[in-house]
Amino acid sequence: MNIKDFIAPFAVWKRAFEKPFTVRKPIDERPGAPRYRGFHINDAKACVGCGSCEAICMNQAIDLVPVAGLPAKEGDSGLRPRVDYGRCCWCALCVDICPSGSLGMSNEYVWVDADPEVFRYTPGVEAKPWDKSELGYRRAEGYRLLDGQRVAMPELDHQAAVQSFLELVRGYSRQQAEREADRCVACGLCVASCPAHMDIPGYIKAVRDGQLDEGLNLLYETNPFPEACGRICTHRCEAACSIGAGTGADGEPADPVAIRWLKRYIADQVELADYGRALPRAEPDSGRRVAVVGAGPGGLAAAYYLRLQGHAVTVLEKDEAGGGMLRYGIPEYRLPYPALDKDIAWIQSLGVDIRYGTAVGVDLSLADLAASHDAVYLSTGLPAPYRLDVPGDDHPRVLDGVAVLAAATRGQSLGLGKTVAVVGGGNVAMDAARTALRAGCAVDILYRRREADMPADPDEIREAKAEGARLVEKAIPLEVKAIPLEVKAIPGDPAGALVAWNEARMVQKEDGQRPVPEPIPGAVHEDRYDSIIAAIGQGPDLAFVAESDGIEIRRFKPVVASDGRTSRATIFAGGDLTNERKDAISAIADGHRAALAMDRLLRAKGN
Amino acid sequence: MSRAKAPYIAPAERAAPDLDSGKYLVMWQGPNHPGITGNMSLRLVIEGDSVVDCETHVGYLHRGFEKLMERRLWMQNFPLVCRIAVPEPDFNEYCYAAALEELAGIEVPDKAVWLRTLSLEMIRLASFLMWIGGQAGAFGHGTIAQWSVTMRDYVLDLFEELTGGRIYHMYIIPGGVRGDVPAGFLRRVLETMDTVRKNLDDIELVMFHNVVYKMRAQGLGYIPPDWVDQYGITGPNARAAGLPRDLRKDLGYLAYPRLSFEPIVGTVSDAFERSRLRLLEMYQSIDLIRQIVDMLPARGAFRAKLPNPLHWKIPAGETYVAAECTRGEYGFYVVSDGGDKPRRVAVRGPSYTHGVALMERLARGVNIADVAGLMVSLHTYPPEIER
Incomplete structure (x- = not known):
């Protein structure tokens, strides 16, 4: 103790005349910092409603809710995130993960209301004063929780490729495939855009987990041509993929997940001899007989699903081998014949009888076919240039x-x-x-x-x-x-x-x-x-259809219901012959849909 | 004695007051009390105005964080951990991120290492500024709290600018940090450090050359050096007792090996010495922040590429990552079973040792008016006692 200890405390008085530190709200406004994590904003037009924000939110503060008035389009779920500020902890992981980059936070932090319900709202849809806020938390440049860059596919050099019909795309290794599969957020936007509605998040998860048998099983649930589609599919799924919706860390448009290559990876990795381990066998014989005209992807898909139900299936094909356009229209460097043969071999192994070199309308008539079978599926495609x-x-x-x-x-x-x-x-x-x-x-x-x-x-x-x-x-x-x-x-x-x-x-x-x-x-x-x-x-070649067959044809196409049924109850049609998309996956989807409808028809006929 | 063993207290030493004698009064201090940063109770048995027995009661703040973390994805725990120690969230973020990085084998970019160090030193300063207000306030010197909490708010302004949040920064994310420094930020850091330093000089004058503070704090809550290992005392409480233990030096994590500083050591570990030592550590933090600003790389990545957070699986393993927080050794013990969520996370907070066993021991014989001051001199955060 000394004299200083008695006097020094009075030094506090020097502050008495200083300007106070405090802010006189509401006279003085204090805006949040430019990076402040305030109330959410969302560009509802750029948002694709993938729900990654909902998935990462550890407080379950985000719900994806249907929003009226959004233009319906592929790659958009029509849902938008609704934030519950009773749960939100303002961590902004939702902003960090948002693939489209539509979600952000404003620097507004004051919102007073007597009604607690209003604090649960859909940013970008319900107008708020901070909607146009330029300030507030955004993902920093070069920072993205999701990887916007696809694992590069090894390909033949173009100079070498053009010398031969060797397959150009070499396929992913296991490590590459798992890394690519890791990019998926399982939003499922792809499922809606796939004509066959394949369980894409499911089989990508199978790749990630190394469960390839499970993956193959998921592929065959909706598509018996995984080797072919894994190479040549028009992959509308990738256009819908939410991962490709925004920009990558480099500011370039992000790459969608390589869904097609992952499908190919699964099919390539499982040997045909092991297919039996993963895939279902045909049901016991139902005693029903079905004829399929055309051994293209659509016809064989129908044959596969009908055969699984136990029906005896005969496929009539005018050419000397199966696959249709996959074989005769797609060159070997895109789809090597052994890959296509593998798909067809598995379908045949279930007991599907394919008769090559048999043209309906030449070797036998459609009327004969309809008479000798319980149902007929027409999948003759578009052979006339x-x-x-x-x-x-x-x-x-x-x-x-x-x-x-x-x-x-x-x-x-x-x-x-x-x-x-x-x-x-x-x-x-x-x-x-x-x-x-x-x-x-x-x-x-x-x-x-x-x-x-x-x-x-x-x-x-x-x-x-x-x-x-x-x-x-x-x-x-x-x-x-x-x-x-x-x-x-x-x-x-x-x-x-x-x-x-x-x-x-x-x-x-x-x-x-x-x-x-x-x-x-x-x-x-x-x-x-x-x-x-x-x-x-x-265009189609419908010369084999006689007027007496009772199939209504309008604008060069058989008129079909959504399940593929023509105007004649036991004859169904699908694939390029009837659909607008004219690609393999749509034909396969048609074949699957028609097979289910035909199965119902055959069962309804009773014994 | 092994640190793992609970301190042995001889039966003769333990007061066994006869509460029916009419000689004693049972008094609860807390769960809401200005001497305690958070909710916690002391059940005091007093005789006259002296404490005869003290029992700590916790449980008011239990939120079950450790259990909650087992149900959340690795990345989802990142916004959760900061809430374990409210006034000083960044150490949780760092320990959790560093543990994950170690288990997953992730290399953090150098820039992120520096930014993490900056953020940890800034929060050390902010936390001490809040503490010193409490320490002075507990002895009736409310003015110091007015000054120091203002200074803390200026540091929080910096955090707001850097991270977007004032209290929960959520900046140190597994893999690095969430953003680079904004333009002009480092200049404002230095300006704020000057302001804080000037205020610390004032605080030093008014608080540590103050007859009242000296009379009440000197000799209060003396910790003999041999208790340090018995009770597991760390941080300023241990350094004030003369042990030069500082994990920043001893473990050499982050950028600390590249900074020049020496642990500050005291002699007589009473409340006064501990508070003086913390004041010196505030000056030290300011100095470290200046060094960091000086050495911070201008360019470079601030975050390593990590797998998709929605499926991130961390190889099976376990680790313990510790850091020197304002109160001592702060650590995360993290176990992974190879899945997408932690198998177990245990948090080691220094407040547990200091605020429970040590407080019960030190409170005996203390004047009831000094209990709050004693409690604050141990620098305890109840939210961190209860994970």
């Missing part, structure tokens, strides 16, 4: 894309010459172009609209270009002409043809409609090609 519909399209050097691909499958000589023009912008056009490239041709792809308008898979367009195909956009074919005799007379020159085409510009005719190409007057080009491959689509 559309013509170019320009003068000279009957020139012998104008070839049909599907025919070229089928010839390649059969190992026949293509005889395309050195220069090839492919007309069209769909997957068949890309496949034909790439097949021609592998035959050593120089390939031009003529398409009437822009690249962005092409119906082909973007990967296919990218690969076709990488392999050396030249894409000529906005080119409208006008005429195919024979080469004048004096030009043709060069010795050793194969007979070719001249293609006249008109440069076009895109014109927006009506709002909301896609722009149409309009020829630019005078901008007509004439190029010489050894072969011209027309790949502008195919």
Whole structure:
């Protein structure tokens, strides 16, 4: 103790005249810091309603609730997060995980109301004063709880790929597949967008957990072509995937989960000999007989599910092998035949009887078939190519894309010459172009609209270009002409043809409609090609259906109910023949749906 | 004596007051009392104005965190752990994150290491500022609390700017931290440190050169050095007793090995010495924060890439991660069975040792008016006693 100890405490008095530290609310406003974790905001348009916020919230403060007035679209659940501020702990993990990046927090922290119910609300849907707040917590740059980058798929180098029909995509290793499967948040948006409604989160979980038998079982519940679909599916699921909804850590658009490659991984990893361990066997014989016309993916899918129910199934196929367009329309470098054979072999192993080289309408009539079976499924697809519909399209050097691909499958000589023009912008056009490239041709792809308008898979367009195909956009074919005799007379020159085409510009005719190409007057080009491959689509061939069969046909298609039933009770139809999507997975979905309906029909008939 | 063993108290030493004699009065202090940061009770038996016996009663704040964590995904526990010690949440975040990183084999980027160190030192300062207000307040010096809590709020302003939250920062996330420093932040850190330092000088003058404070705090709650290992005393309570134990030095975690500082050691461990030592540690924290600001890397990643938090599984194993918090050794013992949730998490908080067994021992013979001051001098946070 000393004198200082008595005097020093009086030093507090010096503060008596200082400005107080306190804020005089409500006279003085004190906004939250720019990163403040205040009330939630949500860009309801960018949000896809995947529910990752709900899944990560440790307080169960977030519920995904239906919201009226949202435009219905694939890859959007139509639900939006509702936050309960009686539970929220303001941790912002929901913001950190949000794949679309729509969720954020404002820096507002004062909200007074007498009604406790209002503190449970849907940000971005119920308007709040802080909706437009620029400040508040957002995910920091370079910080994302979910990985926006896909595990790169090992592929053959394009220079090497174009030399052969070796499969381009090599497939994931176990480590790669598990890492890719880890990116999934199991939101299920993909399930809704898949025509077959495959249990995608389920089989991705199986990959993650290394339970491949379980994964295979889930695949076969809705799709007996996992090897094929794991390679060539149009993967609408990936367009719907919530992981691809926002931007990645690098600011680039995030990659959706590689759902298709994970499906392929499961099917590739389980040997055919082990399928029996994972998959169900057929029920005991029901005594019913079913005929399926066409051994494409749709027909065989129907056959598989009918056979599982114990019905005797006979598949009639005009070609010498099964798979339909998967075999004759898709080149080997995308879908190797052993992979397709594996899918078909398992279907056959259940006792499905496939009769190759038997064409209905030629070898036997549909009426005979209907009479000798309890039900018939028509899945004949679209075998008749559309013509170019320009003068000279009957020139012998104008070839049909599907025919070229089928010839390649059969190992026949293509005889395309050195220069090839492919007309069209769909997957068949890309496949034909790439097949021609592998035959050593120089390939031009003529398409009437822009690249962005092409119906082909973007990967296919990218690969076709990488392999050396030249894409000529906005080119409208006008005429195919024979080469004048004096030009043709060069010795050793194969007979070719001249293609006249008109440069076009895109014109927006009506709002909301896609722009149409309009020829630019005078901008007509004439190029010489050894072969011209027309790949502008195919139509059905219903010559085998007689009027007496009692099947109503409208606009070249059998009229079918949602379950595939035609106007005749025991005859069903599906696949490319009837549906709009015209892809393998839709055909498989049709086949599955029709098989269930046919099974009900057959059981209802009684014994 | 082994630290694992409970201290032995001889029967003769234990007061066995006859409550029916009319000589004693039973008095409850708490569960709400200004001398206690949180809810907890002391059942005091008093004779005249002296405490004869003291029994600590906890249970008012039990939220079952350790059990709750077994039901939540690894990442979901990240917003939960900070609530275990309310005034000082960051040590929970760090220990939990570091334990997970060790079990999962994750390398934390250097920048995150520095930002974590910054955040831990800032909260050490904020926590001491709150404590010193309580310590002075318990002896009737409310003015100090007005000053120090204001200073704490300025530090919390910095946290708000850095992390988006004032109390629960939720900044140290497994893998790193949640964001880089905002523009101009480091300058404001240094400015705030100057302000706090000036105020600490005032506090030092008014509180530690104060006849009342000296008379009441000196000699109160003396801890003999040999009790330190008996009771498991850590932190400033142990250092005031003359033991140079500081996990920042002893374990050398985060960026501490790259900072220059020495543990501050006292001599006579009474309430006055302990509070003086904590004041010096506040100056030390300010110095460390300045060093960190100086050495913080300007660029670099602040978080390592982690698996999807919704499926994150951590390989089976167990670990104990400790850090030096304001009260002493703070630790998380984490067990994983290889699943997506912890199998067991046990939290070691220093308040448990200091606030329960030690308090019961020290309270005997103390004047009833000094019980609150004694309690605060041990620096105890009841929310951390009850996980």
